[in-house]
Amino acid sequence: MNTSEFDDVMVEFITESRENLDELDTALVTLEQHPDPGVIAKIFRAVHTIKGTSGFLGLRTLESVTHIGENLLSKMRDGDMPVTQANTTGLLGMADAVRAILDNVEATGTEGSETYPALIEQLSRLNSGEEPPVAALAPAPAPEVVPAAADAKPAKAKTTRRKAAVDPVVEITDAPAPRRRGAKAGAPATPASVTQLKPRRVKANPPAKKVEEPVVEDPARMGEQLVERGLATETQVDDAVLLQTQGDPRHLGELLVEQGVVKPNDVVEVLKTQAEERPAANESIRVDVGLLDDLMNLVGELVLARNQILQFNASFFDPSFSATSQRLNLITSELQEGVMKTRMQPIDNIWNKFPRIVRDLSLSCGKNARLEMEGKHTEVDKTLLEAIKDPLTHLIRNAIDHGLETPEVRMATGKSAEGTVRLSAYHEGGQVIIEIADDGAGIDANIIRRKAVQKGLMTADDAATRPDRDIVNVIFQPGFSTAEQVSNISGRGVGMDVVKTNIEAIGGTVDVQTVIGRGTTFKVKIPLTLAIIPALLVNAGGERYAIPQVSLVELVRLDGESAAAGIESVQGAPVHRLRGKLLPLVFLNDVFGTPPSPTDDAINIVVVQSDDTQFGLVVDDISDTAEIVVKPLGRLLKGASGFAGATIMGDGKVALILDLLGVSQLAGVSSTSAARAQAEANANRSFEVTNDHESILIVGIGDRRFALPLAHVTRLEELPIAAVRTAGDHRVIHYRDQILPLVTLADRLGIYAQSANEQNLQVLVCGAGERSVGLIVDQVFDIVDERLEYSDRTETYGVMGTTVIGGEVTDVLDIRAFVAQDVLAAAEVAA
Amino acid sequence: MSTVTQSPTPSTSSATRSTVNLCTFRLHEFMIGIDVTLVQEVLNRQDATRIPLVSDVVQGLINLRGEIVTTIDLRRRLGLPLRTPDDPCMNVVIRTADGPVALAVDTIGDVIDADESLFEFPPPTLSGPHREFVTGVFKLDESLLLLIDLDRVLDPSTIKIKTEVPA
Structure with a gap:
């Protein structure tokens, strides 16, 4: 039996069993709250599959543990045994034992010497209806792990699987309906029942042991769907099911149509929906995580190579090479995004x-x-x-x-x-x-x-x-x-x-x-992800450093006279007055002990946020933004604070990535009282939303209203739609001798746009000069002076929160989701 | 905490005549050898990115086909006179359990089979390279070959990292 084929079966079994066990835990806890035959059936199936396969694979201990658990479950399923806390605890214990055995099998190839006599004893007592002495458990009432939605309408919970996906509250009672209404609905058997519970993780090859169990009869849900859509009443469906059980060979849909309850079209419609739900089973495959990691590393290398080619291209005037490298650029970005997505869970x-x-x-x-x-x-x-x-x-x-x-x-x-x-x-x-x-x-x-x-x-x-x-x-x-x-x-x-x-x-x-x-x-x-991050590249002391974009707040450049006057000192600590607030400054050259080598007289301040502290990092020069691949520093440099890793630049050289928390600690910023006061002031919201009144622009996108600080917008423009061109994958427009990239907010926010004016586009121009972006909205409503306060709990992409302005509900636009930080900073500098 | 997987420490009492395969290189006026199986490759002079706040022993970071490799200046590490910009410099990349590490040396020499009978522990009067890093000496015909202890050379706990801002 020691063939690799056998190993494959074993690995498959372990992976699958682990997934089943995770569901089992949740299901058992749910069961305690709402004894539901559907949930018991589900648990039973999971345990049964493990038991069956373990017998086949010769895992005797596993078989004996699951066997006795299965007995208990079958009694519970048949209603011979109530669902009690003791029963649940016993079964959870069984799940733990199965986990331990699986771990052993994976690590050593054997089940280990533990045979779980105590657990088997406990389960057999439960089987015979005795309450085992479970000393460890306090007699506290069982915890409520049921979501608010299910609380409100517990009866509904089990039939709202599809709704659950949009319900913000977790749906644990997310089981197939217990009533197998319409078991013979006019559809072929749906995929393995386990897949129904977790539509996201679908199995390519369902466990073999399914069909012989009576509980596996698949609830095809024709009846449910019809009831849900209000096409038939529960009684009508139940009557039809009764006919089926009395031996009527026809499908449920046929029966209902014949009785004139529903129209044939409605049945066809439901069948279509079912068919759409189904193919998912064959469209997902299991992939080894190691393979994904390798892919991610390769994409990281590709991004680096792409950066190098792009840099090379800049000094090499060959149109066809240029076109090819642009294409490479695009493909790499898309590939990167795709591989990134495969790793998202x-x-x-x-x-x-x-x-x-x-x-x-x-x-x-x-x-x-x-x-x-x-x-x-x-x-x-x-x-x-x-x-x-x-x-x-x-x-x-x-x-x-x-x-x-x-x-x-x-x-x-x-x-x-x-x-x-x-x-x-x-x-x-x-x-x-x-x-x-x-x-x-x-x-x-x-x-x-x-x-x-x-x-x-x-x-x-x-x-x-x-x-x-x-x-x-x-x-x-x-x-x-x-x-x-x-x-x-x-x-x-x-x-x-x-x-x-x-x-x-x-x-x-x-x-x-x-x-x-x-x-x-x-x-x-x-x-969101670790491997590839956008970063700002700066120079100090002749070396390049990368600052992760997430820590960036803005860039400030002090020229000429303002350079000399812009830096003041509070008890020896350098500060800069940024819009009336004191910003502690850290000179990167001082921290690193490198000689300053500024390219001109100007002072470049990178305003960054680290932990709860905001400070200005003074660097020699600010060069560019780039996507960088984070690589760890070796073990030799483990103690080096101030660096989060290193990356390889377009020219093949290595650049260090700054760890701002480390830098602020090295510079002693995080503990100064000035910084603390600043942090306190910024604690609630670091980004531009102050407690003072400010000008707020209100725009309409689709049928919704959005607010954003006017400070981010350089100009409001009405531009002819005919002048819009497509360049690469972007829409751009020729604007003030510049190419202005356009972002359609409706698309990005997933809103259906309703353009009021077919000829012209309403564009909010953000940023200045080359660093500009145009945001397309449907309407510009108003500019108000108000204090922007909002509830900040939202999951919607691009929306920071919701507020009421002028008596109307208005979403606060998260402009950072659409406009890069440096563009906003450019607007600041220009202003 | 062993960085280097194997380290040749041939015993002088060994009765059988066996040899060790050593990669040799020149550093200042010394000939130094390390187990050849630990050497991944040899590179020409590389521009390393300097790392602030880290001991001078760390020359910097180099890009080795997409992998970031720390370079140790072996002259500094062994307390030898510093290299002038005109001196030749090569990198010997060593395989360690935590990925490759490069040693900046002067020039690379031959790979030799050194007879274990020629091995001797370092004499107590040894001067030159820091004694703590030298495990022994091979008395070759043309010169003496110093065997160095890579585990010690690459021990991160002995490479000082500054945590204070220089005054």
């Missing part, structure tokens, strides 16, 4: 472990917790997803263990007994934001002060004078834990610092906000 892939964690934890802590998830479809690069898994798990554990109070305490303070832990994820400004919020007790800054002094992390004076916001961040320091009692979950003084380190290691940040008595929110920001 919905964050749900790690979130789906959390319902189980929340359940187990709240049971063992004696808390009553409910998990809400929002934005589970937010996509993140796979590598990053792996990297944030542990930190997120830790934050969730903390939220339940430290954050939420016990039900008694909650009742006493007038809260509902049930605490909520809310996970949300969304994209914002090229980053992914993940929030973990609990409505627990909050963090008391004074307790932190006391502990920090006790543990010698700061002096008493220091503790007394620093603001609460600062103090709360002390929880991220190594060796700090406030847990009164060390539990086996958290409170050992490692953890929060590891969370912070791990998140920073992938270029992310973590921030905490807390209100005593109201709860704590951790905000984790991570980049």
Whole structure:
């Protein structure tokens, strides 16, 4: 049997079983809330498949463990056994054992020596209806892991699979309907039932062992669909199904048409929808992650080679070579985007472990917790997803263990007994934001002060004078834990610092906000992807450095007289007055001890944001923006702070990528009080939205209104539609002796445009000179002077939030999503 | 923490006559040898990108067919007089568990089969290169060949990284 074919079967089995197990956990927790025969059937199928295959592969322990679990499940399915907490715990234990065995098989090729007698004993007791002594479990009420939507209308939850995709709240009761209405609807069998549960991850070759199980009868959902569309009533469908069960060989659709309930066209329509849903099964294949990683590396190399060719092209006047290299440029960009996409996975892939964690934890802590998830479809690069898994798990554990109070305490303070832990994820400004919020007790800054002094992390004076916001961040320091009692979950003084380190290691940040008595929110920001990032190239001391675009705020150039007057000093620390605020300056040459070599008299300031500090980095020269491939520095340079890695430039030379956090620490910016004050001022929103009134432009796109700060727009133009040309893959227009690239906001925002004027385009020109972009809108409504305040929780691309201006709901446009940072900076400089 | 997978430390007591395969190069006035199986390739002079705040021992970063490789200035590392701009310079790329590392040397020599019977531990009076890096000497006919300990040469904990801004 030791052939590679056998290995392939084994690998396939392990991968598939793991996926099934993940679903199993979620399904079991769901089951506890809503005993639903459909969910039991699903669990049964998963366990049965594992059992069947393990017997075939000769995995005896696995077979015996799953066999006894399957027995219990079949009793539960047939209604001979109730769904109890003890049963669920037993089955979850079984899932864990299966996982452990699979891990062993993968690592060593054998099942290992553990035979799980205790678990088998426990499951057999459950099988015979005895309650096993489960000492570890506190008699707390089961946690509520059910989304708000399902709460409101639990009966509906099971039939709204397609709706669930757009529902922001996670849909855990996302199972096929239990009623197998219309089992013989006029359609061939749909793909393996497992695939229905997870339309995103579809299997190319469904497990073989499906058809012999009665439960596998596929709910073809003809009846459901008809009811959902309001074409037939439930009674009518049930009657037809009854006829079928009495031996009528006709399909459900046929029956209903004959009875005159529905029109033949409607049935055809439903069949069409079903057919559309189906082919997905054959259009996805499993790909080894290693292969994707290799591809990504190759694309990285290709991007570098492309950059080199483009640079070469600039000094080489050959039209055909130029055309070819432009084509190469385009293809590379598209390939890069495509490969990037293959690595993107919905964050749900790690979130789906959390319902189980929340359940187990709240049971063992004696808390009553409910998990809400929002934005589970937010996509993140796979590598990053792996990297944030542990930190997120830790934050969730903390939220339940430290954050939420016990039900008694909650009742006493007038809260509902049930605490909520809310996970949300969304994209914002090229980053992914993940929030973990609990409505627990909050963090008391004074307790932190006391502990920090006790543990010698700061002096008493220091503790007394620093603001609460600062103090709360002390929880991220190594060796700090406030847990009164060390539990086996958290409170050992490692953890929060590891969370912070791990998140920073992938270029992310973590921030905490807390209100005593109201709860704590951790905000984790991570980049969309690690491998290839846009960056600004600067020169200092004769070397080139790359600054990641995400940290850039703006560029300031001080010429001639303003160069001399532009730099002042506060107690020896250089600062620049930027629009009335003091911006601490860091001279990169001073930090690195390199000789300055400015190309002219001007002073170039790169305003950057690092952590919660904004500062100006003074460099010799600002050269260009480029897509760079991040490569790690070797082990020899591990301790070098100030650098996030290196990259290879178009000319083949190596350039270092600046780690702004490291640079600010080296320069001592992050701890100066001036910077702190600045950071406080910017804490709420770093980007251009101040608390003062400002001019806001209101435009119409489709039937929606959008607002954006007028400061970003250089001119409002009405340009003839006939003058628009296509260059490369862009639309451009000849404007003031320049080629102005155009961006159709409606397309980018996914809105159906309704052009009021067929002859002319309404264009917002952003930036200045060569660095300009024209944004096409449908209408320009108004310019108002107002304070731009908005709720900033949104997942929509290009929208920062929603506000009300002039009595109308208006979305705030995230201009950074459409216009590169340097264009905006160019506008600033020009203004 | 072993960087280099194998390091030839032939024993003098060995009864059998065996040889070690060494890649040799010249550094200042010394002939130095390293296990040839550790050498990935040899490059001509490369313009390295300097890394601020890192010890001078690190000459910089070079681009080796898309891979970023740290170059160690072996003269500085071994405490020898510095190379002038006119002196020849080549890079010997060494395979390590953490990817390739380049050693800047003067000129590359032959690959030789050195008889283990010619090996001797460094004499206590050894001067020249830092003693800590030298594992022994091969007494070749024409000259003495110093065997260096690459694990030590490439030990990151002994390469100082500045964490303070220079005053």
